[in-house]
Amino acid sequence: xxxxxxxxxxxxxKVEQLVEPRTLLIHFLREQLMLTGQHIxxxxxxxxxxxxxxxxxxxxxxxxxxxxxxxxxxRTIEGMVNSDGTLHALQEGFREMHGLQCGFxxxxxxxxxxxxxxxxxxxxxxxIRFGISGxxxxxxxxxxxxxxxxxxxxxxxGVPYQEAxx
Amino acid sequence: MxxxxxxxxxxxxxxxxxxxxxxxVEDIRFTQGKGNYVDDIKLPGMLYGDFTRSPHAHARVxxxxxxxxxxxxxxxxxxxxxxxxTVNLAWMPTLAGDVQMVLADGKxxxxxxxxxxxxxxxxxxxxxxxxxxxxxxxxxxxNVDPLKAMAKDAPVIREDIxxxxxGAHGPRKHYNHIFNWQAGNxxxxxxxxxxxxxxxxxxxxxxxxxxxxxxxxxxxxxxxKVKGELTLYGTFQAPHVIRTVGSLISKIPEHxxxxxxxDIGGGFGNKVGAYPxxxxxxxxxxxxxxxVKWTEDRIENLSTTAFARDFHMETEIACTxxxxxxxxxxxxxxxxxxxxxxxxATKWPAGLFSIIxxxxxxPAAHVSVDGVYTNKAPGGVAYRCSFRVTEAAYAIERxxxxxxxxxGMDPADFRMKNxxxxxxFPYTSAFGWVYDSGDYQTALQKAMQAVSxxxxxAEQAQRxxxxxxxxxxxxxGIGVVFFTExxxxxxxxxxxxxxxxxxxSAEIRIHPTGSGICRLGxxxxxxxxxxxxxxxIATELGLPADNITVEEGNTxxxxxxxxxxxxxxxxxxxxxxxxxxRKIKAKAQMIAAYMLEVHDDDLEWDVDRFRVKxxxxxxxTMTELAWAAYHEVPxxxxxxxxxxxxxxxxxxxxxxxxxxxxxxxxxDTGMIKVRRFxxxxxxxxxxxxxxxxxxxxxxxxxxxxxxxxxxxxYDDDGNVTTASLMDYFLPTAVETPHWETDWTTTPSxxxxxxxxxxxxxxxxxxxxxFSNAVNDAFKFLGSTHIQMPHDNWRTWMAADKLGLHQ
Numbered sequence: 001x002x003x004x005x006x007x008x009x010x011x012x013x014k015v016e017q018l019v020e021p022r023t024l025l026i027h028f029l030r031e032q033l034m035l036t037g038q039h040i041x042x043x044x045x046x047x048x049x050x051x052x053x054x055x056x057x058x059x060x061x062x063x064x065x066x067x068x069x070x071x072x073x074x075r076t077i078e079g080m081v082n083s084d085g086t087l088h089a090l091q092e093g094f095r096e097m098h099g100l101q102c103g104f105x106x107x108x109x110x111x112x113x114x115x116x117x118x119x120x121x122x123x124x125x126x127x128i129r130f131g132i133s134g135x136x137x138x139x140x141x142x143x144x145x146x147x148x149x150x151x152x153x154x155x156x157x158g159v160p161y162q163e164a165x166x
Numbered sequence: 167m168x169x170x171x172x173x174x175x176x177x178x179x180x181x182x183x184x185x186x187x188x189x190x191v192e193d194i195r196f197t198q199g200k201g202n203y204v205d206d207i208k209l210p211g212m213l214y215g216d217f218t219r220s221p222h223a224h225a226r227v228x229x230x231x232x233x234x235x236x237x238x239x240x241x242x243x244x245x246x247x248x249x250x251x252t253v254n255l256a257w258m259p260t261l262a263g264d265v266q267m268v269l270a271d272g273k274x275x276x277x278x279x280x281x282x283x284x285x286x287x288x289x290x291x292x293x294x295x296x297x298x299x300x301x302x303x304x305x306x307x308x309n310v311d312p313l314k315a316m317a318k319d320a321p322v323i324r325e326d327i328x329x330x331x332x333g334a335h336g337p338r339k340h341y342n343h344i345f346n347w348q349a350g351n352x353x354x355x356x357x358x359x360x361x362x363x364x365x366x367x368x369x370x371x372x373x374x375x376x377x378x379x380x381x382x383x384x385x386x387x388x389x390x391k392v393k394g395e396l397t398l399y400g401t402f403q404a405p406h407v408i409r410t411v412g413s414l415i416s417k418i419p420e421h422x423x424x425x426x427x428x429d430i431g432g433g434f435g436n437k438v439g440a441y442p443x444x445x446x447x448x449x450x451x452x453x454x455x456x457x458v459k460w461t462e463d464r465i466e467n468l469s470t471t472a473f474a475r476d477f478h479m480e481t482e483i484a485c486t487x488x489x490x491x492x493x494x495x496x497x498x499x500x501x502x503x504x505x506x507x508x509x510x511a512t513k514w515p516a517g518l519f520s521i522i523x524x525x526x527x528x529p530a531a532h533v534s535v536d537g538v539y540t541n542k543a544p545g546g547v548a549y550r551c552s553f554r555v556t557e558a559a560y561a562i563e564r565x566x567x568x569x570x571x572x573x574g575m576d577p578a579d580f581r582m583k584n585x586x587x588x589x590x591f592p593y594t595s596a597f598g599w600v601y602d603s604g605d606y607q608t609a610l611q612k613a614m615q616a617v618s619x620x621x622x623x624a625e626q627a628q629r630x631x632x633x634x635x636x637x638x639x640x641x642x643g644i645g646v647v648f649f650t651e652x653x654x655x656x657x658x659x660x661x662x663x664x665x666x667x668x669x670x671s672a673e674i675r676i677h678p679t680g681s682g683i684c685r686l687g688x689x690x691x692x693x694x695x696x697x698x699x700x701x702x703i704a705t706e707l708g709l710p711a712d713n714i715t716v717e718e719g720n721t722x723x724x725x726x727x728x729x730x731x732x733x734x735x736x737x738x739x740x741x742x743x744x745x746x747x748r749k750i751k752a753k754a755q756m757i758a759a760y761m762l763e764v765h766d767d768d769l770e771w772d773v774d775r776f777r778v779k780x781x782x783x784x785x786x787t788m789t790e791l792a793w794a795a796y797h798e799v800p801x802x803x804x805x806x807x808x809x810x811x812x813x814x815x816x817x818x819x820x821x822x823x824x825x826x827x828x829x830x831x832x833x834d835t836g837m838i839k840v841r842r843f844x845x846x847x848x849x850x851x852x853x854x855x856x857x858x859x860x861x862x863x864x865x866x867x868x869x870x871x872x873x874x875x876x877x878x879x880y881d882d883d884g885n886v887t888t889a890s891l892m893d894y895f896l897p898t899a900v901e902t903p904h905w906e907t908d909w910t911t912t913p914s915x916x917x918x919x920x921x922x923x924x925x926x927x928x929x930x931x932x933x934x935x936f937s938n939a940v941n942d943a944f945k946f947l948g949s950t951h952i953q954m955p956h957d958n959w960r961t962w963m964a965a966d967k968l969g970l971h972q
Contacts, residue, residue, distance in 0.1 A: 098856050098860045
């Protein structure tokens with residue numbers, strides 16, 4: 001099958017590759033760039049395990065062709081650690097608050113939460129729940145994911161995290 | 167001792183042993199996208215497999231033409247049942263004693279059944295070619311209703327065994343009948359009903375649902391022709407079972423099969439069984455000489471690999487006028503689909519369903535379960551529950567409410583009156599189970615106080631009056647549940663899978679510097695085993711949990727075990743871990759005695775060391791003893807410090823809990839708001855409270871999904887209408903309620919550390935609690951039982967049937 005040249009920035013690095021026009025972005029990331037952090041959970045855009053950050057938006061990369069991402073600036077979970085090698089506040093928050101179990105939804109959930117906090121640095125619980133409603137988790141029941149995002153929001157603002165009273 | 171010496175408590179805290187909210191070891195890699203799941207595996211030369219599937223629920227396969235598919239560039243091979251017959255693999259044995267088609271052999275028996283397996287250079291080409299396989303079908307009448315399966319003129323589902331009068335579990339009474347299984351004492355139960363003042367009878371249906379882990383079932387098979395060895399990576403909850411079954415059916419010697427289960431993205435029972443995709447990938451790798459990957463998509467997952475429930479339970483309770491239960495009966499039709507591929511302990515075709523007497527002191531009881539074939543997908547797995555325990559808990563807990571309603575008693579009072587009393591433990595149920603321990607009244611009282619139960623009922627009464635006056639269109643419902651589980655399968659006298667006793671194992675090696683590795687026969691799918699098993703070792707051996715690596719999932723290195731499902735990891739492998747530690751500790755004690763020049767008996771254990779009784783300043787820490795085990799063992803003792811334990815549990819464990827749910831139902835839209843959900847769990851000794859709480863949150867969310875919307879539904883033509891996430895309800899963060907958790911602790915007397923298992927309790931208790939709450943809302947209007955799932959449409963219909971929209 002004919003291939004097209006695509007070039008994009010992924011986690012700060014310029015990449016140029018040949019892809020089939022029908023190659024999904026998630027398959028391009030996972031199988032051509034070997035960035036296997038984002039996962040495939042449903043093929044119908046429901047689960048959000050494949051969520052990446054693309055030009056300042058959360059995008060489900062199973063519902064976009066790699067050629068559509070030509071010229072884009074993409075961030076995946078592999079690009080989330082801080083430049084000094086420490087965990088990003090969200091990665092730390094998910095661990096501290098037990099916001100993950102099997103880990104399959106986690107990279108997509110963190111990438112979604114990353115954009116959510118860019119758009120709204122101080123979200124309420126309700127805003128977080130709506131904000132991550134395109135990402136499914138089968139293990140945690142979301143309660144600790146909400147806390148993980150609140151933890152990260154506090155840390156990014158430099159204020160101590162305070163758990164809401166039950 | 168100087169003041170700077172840490173106290174025992176300080177030393178214990180540093181170990182991060184049992185009871186510590188230790189942060190998870192796994193999260194370091196998972197939060198960075200560095201987990202290693204099956205689809206992340208890419209081997210040199212790897213091919214991709216994909217299935218051609220049946221559009222029909224029941225049809226004769228007249229012809230399969232693979233010419234066009236094979237001609238597509240990039241296609242390496244196409245496999246059909248005819249190919250598989252040459253290696254005698256067109257059919258495979260199931261865990262339940264039945265056989266199952268790997269690829270359609272003459273007929274298809276359910277929609278999306280596997281018909282041909284296409285192997286290509288990449289996954290897109292494989293998918294293209296799967297569409298090019300031309301299959302000629304002749305449609306046959308189908309049946310998807312288990313209650314009609316044994317009708318005189320029902321379509322014959324399984325022609326291969328149509329005339330067989332004897333099945334794997336005894337006589338068959340119809341060509342679509344699989345087994346009849348009974349427990350309890352029918353005569354005694356019938357006598358109890360004959361003398362009862364009050365009886366109830368209700369057909370309680372637990373619909374067909376699917377575990378739907380976020381990662382689907384997948385594998386990579388790699389056959390090395392030179393060595394004659396197979397390496398099989400896969401999403402396996404029970405890797406050793408897969409190796410043994412794989413060897414038995416492929417005839418590859420078991421030592422030449424290497425099964426590796428890497429990180430697993432959730433299982434919930436979906437990943438226990440052996441599926442056609444695994445067999446086809448193995449055969450494809452043998453045929454092509456190259457590694458072959460197979461990954462299900464979500465539709466394939468929901469419609470073919472493993473369903474759960476589909477139990478139709480006619481449940482009866484008999485009572486005295488003042489509310490003392492005399493007897494219980496239940497006649498169940500179990501829909502197993504086209505093949506009996508149920509994942510149960512082999513001797514138990516209906517699993518542990520006879521836990522149906524629940525938490526109550528019921529003197530006489532009987533159950534009968536008939537398994538039947540229909541034109542639906544095979545399976546019958548335990549979706550986040552011990553085998554058929556959630557079905558049993560649902561039946562008894564709904565029936566308890568229905569009986570309380572008939573007696574005019576409060577459902578909590580009725581339960582309190584019939585709960586097994588503390589002094590009755592160990593309690594032998596009418597079905598013969600010996601409940602290990604419990605303090606049910608304390609748990610129920612604590613729950614009632616925590617939610618201010620009396621106030622809730624008073625509020626409900628007021629709101630019912632307001633509803634009758636037309637001031638509100640909302641109904642308030644309060645669900646109360648007291649459940650008892652039976653987990654930790656299991657004792658070898660009761661439980662085996664294909665003849666292999668359901669023990670489990672742990673092998674611990676302590677290294678010279680006081681760190682170590684523990685390998686087990688279980689397999690985490692998100693439960694956090696790498697974190698929690700190390701905590702057991704930390705407490706048992708006095709070595710920091712951080713110094714212990716926990717490894718599972720590689721059958722070459724892990725001791726044999728039966729895997730993780732049915733809440734069995736902690737009750738069985740957790741026990742094995744503690745027992746292996748104790749073997750190590752016994753040896754360490756002898757080394758300590760030698761070094762300190764005292765008798766073994768003169769030593770006592772103190773957190774992380776053996777010290778001389780009465781002279782605590784003379785001691786050897788476990789770290790020192792580990793070093794000594796490799797360089798100054800006593801004369802005659804072999805060096806090294808390691809142990810393996812295969813633990814055959816003396817009994818099951820019986821976790822329990824009291825749950826309360828409050829809902830508000832809008833009768834005009836059918837929408838249900840969960841106002842409050844309180845869950846008190848007693849899982850015995852608590853290893854990591856953070857992980858326990860997380861498991862309960864997750865299990866309650868799955869229970870919420872099941873009770874409020876999940877159903878694998880088939881239309882009359884056998885089309886599965888809920889096979890994508892468009893139609894199959896998985897709760898998002900928006901619908902999911904806030905969870906309140908609580909606990910009591912009643913250790914198991916027969917478990918080495920007193921632990922009982924917890925992961926499945928919230929599913930078992932949660933489903934009836936939601937359902938009871940919704941039913942409770944409508945009760946005062948004369949409604950007795952509304953079937954699950956309680957989605958908006960069905961709830962609106964229930965309201966409509968009660969005349970609330972006139």
